[in-house]
Amino acid sequence: MAKGKVLLEVKGLRAAVAGNEILKGVDLTIRDGEVHAIMGPNGSGKSTLAQVLAGHPAYEVRGGSVQYAGKDLFELDPEERARDGVFLAFQYPVEIRGITNSYFLRSALNAIRKSKGEAELDPLDFLQVLESKLKAIGWDDAMMNRPVNEGFSGGEKKRNEILQLAVLEPRFAILDETDSGLDIDALKTVAQAVNQLRAPERAFLIVTHYQRLLNYITPDVVHVLADGRIVKSGGPELAHELEAKGYDWLRDAAMVS
Amino acid sequence: MTGIEAHVQQPYKYGFVTDIESEVVPAGLNEDVIRLISTKKGEPDWMLDWRLKAYRNWLKMSEPHWPNVKYGPIDYQAISYYAAPKKLPKLDSLDQVDPKLVATFEKLGIPIEEQKRLTGVAVDAVFDSVSVATTFQAELAKYGVIFMPISQAIREHAGLVQEYLGTVVPANDNFFAALNSAVFTDGSFVYVPKGVRCPLELSTYFRINASSTGQFERTLIIADEGSHVSYLEGCSAPMRDEHQLHAAVVELVAFDRATIKYSTIQNWYPGDEEGRGGIYNFVTKRGKCAGVNSKISWTQVETGSAITWKYPGCILQGDNSIGEFYSVAVTSHKQQADTGTKMIHLGKNTRSTIVSKGISAGRGQNTYRGLVKIMKGAEGARNYSQCDSMLIGDKCGAHTFPYIDVRNSTAIMEHEASTSKIGEDQIFYLRQRGLSSEDAVSMIVNGFCKEVFKELPMEFAVEATRLLGISLEGSVG
Numbered sequence: 001m002a003k004g005k006v007l008l009e010v011k012g013l014r015a016a017v018a019g020n021e022i023l024k025g026v027d028l029t030i031r032d033g034e035v036h037a038i039m040g041p042n043g044s045g046k047s048t049l050a051q052v053l054a055g056h057p058a059y060e061v062r063g064g065s066v067q068y069a070g071k072d073l074f075e076l077d078p079e080e081r082a083r084d085g086v087f088l089a090f091q092y093p094v095e096i097r098g099i100t101n102s103y104f105l106r107s108a109l110n111a112i113r114k115s116k117g118e119a120e121l122d123p124l125d126f127l128q129v130l131e132s133k134l135k136a137i138g139w140d141d142a143m144m145n146r147p148v149n150e151g152f153s154g155g156e157k158k159r160n161e162i163l164q165l166a167v168l169e170p171r172f173a174i175l176d177e178t179d180s181g182l183d184i185d186a187l188k189t190v191a192q193a194v195n196q197l198r199a200p201e202r203a204f205l206i207v208t209h210y211q212r213l214l215n216y217i218t219p220d221v222v223h224v225l226a227d228g229r230i231v232k233s234g235g236p237e238l239a240h241e242l243e244a245k246g247y248d249w250l251r252d253a254a255m256v257s
Numbered sequence: 258m259t260g261i262e263a264h265v266q267q268p269y270k271y272g273f274v275t276d277i278e279s280e281v282v283p284a285g286l287n288e289d290v291i292r293l294i295s296t297k298k299g300e301p302d303w304m305l306d307w308r309l310k311a312y313r314n315w316l317k318m319s320e321p322h323w324p325n326v327k328y329g330p331i332d333y334q335a336i337s338y339y340a341a342p343k344k345l346p347k348l349d350s351l352d353q354v355d356p357k358l359v360a361t362f363e364k365l366g367i368p369i370e371e372q373k374r375l376t377g378v379a380v381d382a383v384f385d386s387v388s389v390a391t392t393f394q395a396e397l398a399k400y401g402v403i404f405m406p407i408s409q410a411i412r413e414h415a416g417l418v419q420e421y422l423g424t425v426v427p428a429n430d431n432f433f434a435a436l437n438s439a440v441f442t443d444g445s446f447v448y449v450p451k452g453v454r455c456p457l458e459l460s461t462y463f464r465i466n467a468s469s470t471g472q473f474e475r476t477l478i479i480a481d482e483g484s485h486v487s488y489l490e491g492c493s494a495p496m497r498d499e500h501q502l503h504a505a506v507v508e509l510v511a512f513d514r515a516t517i518k519y520s521t522i523q524n525w526y527p528g529d530e531e532g533r534g535g536i537y538n539f540v541t542k543r544g545k546c547a548g549v550n551s552k553i554s555w556t557q558v559e560t561g562s563a564i565t566w567k568y569p570g571c572i573l574q575g576d577n578s579i580g581e582f583y584s585v586a587v588t589s590h591k592q593q594a595d596t597g598t599k600m601i602h603l604g605k606n607t608r609s610t611i612v613s614k615g616i617s618a619g620r621g622q623n624t625y626r627g628l629v630k631i632m633k634g635a636e637g638a639r640n641y642s643q644c645d646s647m648l649i650g651d652k653c654g655a656h657t658f659p660y661i662d663v664r665n666s667t668a669i670m671e672h673e674a675s676t677s678k679i680g681e682d683q684i685f686y687l688r689q690r691g692l693s694s695e696d697a698v699s700m701i702v703n704g705f706c707k708e709v710f711k712e713l714p715m716e717f718a719v720e721a722t723r724l725l726g727i728s729l730e731g732s733v734g
Binding site: 168 | 677681686689691692700704708
């Protein structure tokens with residue numbers, strides 16, 4: 001398969017939260033259509049990387065650069081990144097009282113469409129868009145009339161993230177520990193939905209602690225993040241190796257380097 | 258600055274001053290001033306006597322300082338108690354309204370000209386101390402509905418006014434109610450006859466324009482047996498460095514099976530970021546469910562005023578009567594609000610519902626204060642109260658003082674309360690989905706207020722949503 005164009009180029013990225021430097025020089029290149037997995041022990045900086053790429057204001061970028069689709073990512077506000085196709089499936093999706101899932105998702109879709117000069121969708125048009133996407137995650141309309149994530153189980157919240165991903169059709173999707181808290185059936189449904197969304201014009205960065213999600217979504221590249229740096233990259237087989245050997249041997253390697 | 262509170266607040270959009278020739282009575286309060294007001298309004302003697310009695314009571318009372326608000330002393334002798342545009346129309350001929358007044362109300366979104374009137378809404382427009390126009394009066398009269406400035410009603414329907422004025426909020430009820438009873442100028446009077454469902458929304462818009470004045474409006478609404486009326490009031494004032502006093506009294510009476518729905522969108526000038534200027538909004542509102550199966554429902558959206566002090570309440574006298582209070586109160590900058598309700602259950606099987614949403618941003622202080630009182634005879638009374646507070650930023654405050662006084666053991670009381678904070682994570686989540694930070698805040702706040710907004714008449718729900726958006730715009734980054 002011919003390699004796609006470079007979509008995301010991270011160079012020497014350093015970032016801190018609450019004064020603590022978490023990312024200490026991350027390099028990463030993702031091309032159109034690729035699926036990358038980032039694995040690593042707790043506290044290695046996986047989620048920080050996801051949040052920094054999406055632009056969470058609590059994270060301070062201290063150095064390095066990120067080019068996304070030919071633009072300097074750090075020049076863009078979070079909403080501008082979203083409108084340019086950066087999507088983060090949150091590890092802990094927030095609840096929004098009094099706003100239905102349907103209204104929220106339509107507003108988001110319309111904000112993105114508007115930024116591209118496309119017509120906004122009215123509720124009826126939106127229902128049509130929604131129909132097939134709901135099916136893919138095994139939901140019916142009832143979930144759309146509930147307030148966003150309020151009273152949702154952990155698994156329902158994660159499915160909701162994937163539904164949003166499916167509807168918003170981003171160019172670059174980051175999945176932050178989407179597998180945590182999912183039972184095996186939910187995991188399969190989510191993985192299936194993600195696999196359906198794989199496309200030559202869409203790249204994924206899947207952040208996960210465990211290898212099990214990767215049994216269902218086969219990544220093109222697996223990276224190991226330890227102590228704020230990518231210490232090893234490889235093919236899908238690397239994930240299995242990690243599952244067998246744990247992270248310690250790599251952490252030691254990181255300390256030495 | 259980073260994150261929340263990084264932005265600057267939008268300026269108040271209704272802060273303009275109308276340059277109009279006005280007659281302003283010199284500052285100061287004494288019996289002569291009250292006589293002057295009464296004469297200007299062409300009032301009968303009983304009205305003047307009532308005012309004077311209220312004034313003499315007021316002299317013996319002292320300003321309440323139990324509310325959870327702080328402000329400097331008010332000099333009641335420095336306020337002018339009557340201000341009116343010089344060119345006033347004759348009654349019932351709107352054509353003669355000064356174009357400047359027409360333009361003023363149009364700018365406020367309240368067209369009073371014949372051809373531009375809001376459909377489905379009859380409006381009484383009050384400018385400083387006088388009503389300048391009341392639309393659809395003739396149309397309403399066909400149904401027997403009386404809707405007119407209270408000063409006109411005192412002359413034309415003296416019997417009704419005399420019978421009910423002060424029966425729900427007695428002239429000596431509290432310091433501000435007594436002051437109002439002495440010096441009230443204009444406001445609306447509504448009477449809906451037996452069995453009539455008022456065909457239009459009734460609405461009064463209060464505009465303070467003159468400086469160094471106070472506005473003391475008085476509204477009286479009577480819903481006779483089996484009738485139904487929905488009434489809405491709105492208000493605004495120019496931006497000034499001085500504080501201006503607004504002390505209103507509203508009385509509602511609902512007879513057997515009658516329903517009164519009273520909605521308020523309060524947008525008085527809130528003062529600037531440093532708390533300079535702004536209206537002191539000290540208001541007494543109370544409704545009496547006098548008849549069986551009657552219902553009074555208060556809905557308020559309070560975004561303006563430097564200080565708000567109001568507790569729209571219901572006296573549930575008739576058996577099976579229902580009282581409701583739905584409130585959204587927003588305090589931003591240095592605004593302070595101490596607001597809530599009083600539900601007094603007297604009749605059997607009376608029910609009350611309280612839903613209060615307090616939103617504090619900037620250095621705003623928001624207090625919910627509510628009293629639910631179940632009297633001995635109120636067999637089977639029920640109350641449900643829900644008080645939710647939302648904080649935006651870390652320099653604001655939310656306080657809740659629910660008082661419960663139950664004297665009948667059959668009562669069922671429920672109280673729920675919550676406090677939440679709009680945080681960076683919530684805003685970030687919405688921005689990550691492509692929404693601007695303003696839209697994100699607006700969505701979160703509107704969701705929080707949804708239970709109250711759905712109680713507003715359709716025509717005004719949109720306005721309320723928009724107003725809330727404006728008053729919080731920029732308070733979150």
